[in-house]
Amino acid sequence: MKPPIVAVFLYLKFWNMRKILIVGASGQIGTELVLELRRRFGAENVIASDVKDEPSDLLKDGLYEKLDILDKESYNALLDKYKITEVYLLAALLSATAEKHPEFAWKLNMDGLFHVLDSAKEGKINKIFWPSSIAVFGPNTPRENTPQYCVMDPSTVYGLSKLAGERWCEYYNKKHGVDVRSIRYPGLISYGSLPGGGTTDYAVDIFYHAKAGKKYNCFLKKDTELPMMYMDDAIKATIDLMEAPSEKVVIRSSYNISGMSFTPEKIYAEIRKSLPDFEIEYNPDFRQEIADSWPKSINDNEAQIHWGWAPEYDLKALTLTMLEHVDPSKLF
Ligand code: NAD
Ligand code: AKB
16 A cells, blocks of 8 residues: 555655764764764765864765864754754763773763753754663673663773763653663774774774784783674664664663673684784783673663664674774774
């Protein structure tokens, strides 16, 4: 049966009215997310923004605005300028950098979120994506198959900001009807843009060293197991969650999602299957304590049941893809 002409017209009108703003677009996730959103919804409907003056090369073919999310007036002016309907807020300091700049990390990670939540509360936009992290868990959290609901006692500034952010997201949803959606990303692995100062960054750096033929000096112990995910899965999860019908998004704090778990020793062994001469040494630094407070593996039953989450990449597929695409000249 054909849909009535009026329905088609309204659908197309709504589609064209969708305008998406990504804040913190030049980072590891933003770069890939902008490209995928432009592919799906049209370059003219996706506005990349970042505190950096210029877009990175990968983002040059589309709209870009310099924006400091701490500047609430400029943020609201950008919403008006483009008639933005949805915001993906990615600007934050990650775990390792946040430990070096705790006060600024708290300010950026919290004030940025409030600026976006308030704009939805005031009716300026109608949907938000804001990422949380496995850093919301802490030393007293069950470390294996960590459930959605359990003890959460983060011991890093980053984790504190993410847990507080989750509670505020749920609060704005329940009290003010804000349509905010969130995922607790594990460590993300990609080759498009370098990671920005996290504890899981070793699992990206290792590929640049392996491909450049350099020995890798790993900052975590060889048996440190952490939850990880290939970027394509993370982008798919993000857009699937944002496109899910509202009633399926039952959890408004943040969803656990799982991809794979491995140790430095395990990923090193996988890389050596392709590059047998690759060498590694282990010199743990302050990031070891952070990693030791995080889960080893994640239970994501709720995300599977509520909006159909399922990852595609395992360690073997991730390793082969990274080795094929990583460009060591970006780092060395
Ligand atoms: P990133 O550090 O690579 O990128 C962050 C971007 O935000 C950078 O381009 C930076 O220039 C920009 N930025 C910084 N301050 C800004 C400001 N004041 N205004 C506007 N932009 C600003 O981070 P990422 O890895 O892409 O992470 C994005 C989000 O996802 C963060 O909230 C992070 O906590 C979360 N997350 C990431 C991972 C991961 O493994 N990458 C895992 C869990 C959660
Ligand atoms: C970090 O290591 O800080 C991030 C994260 C897991 O949130 N990759």
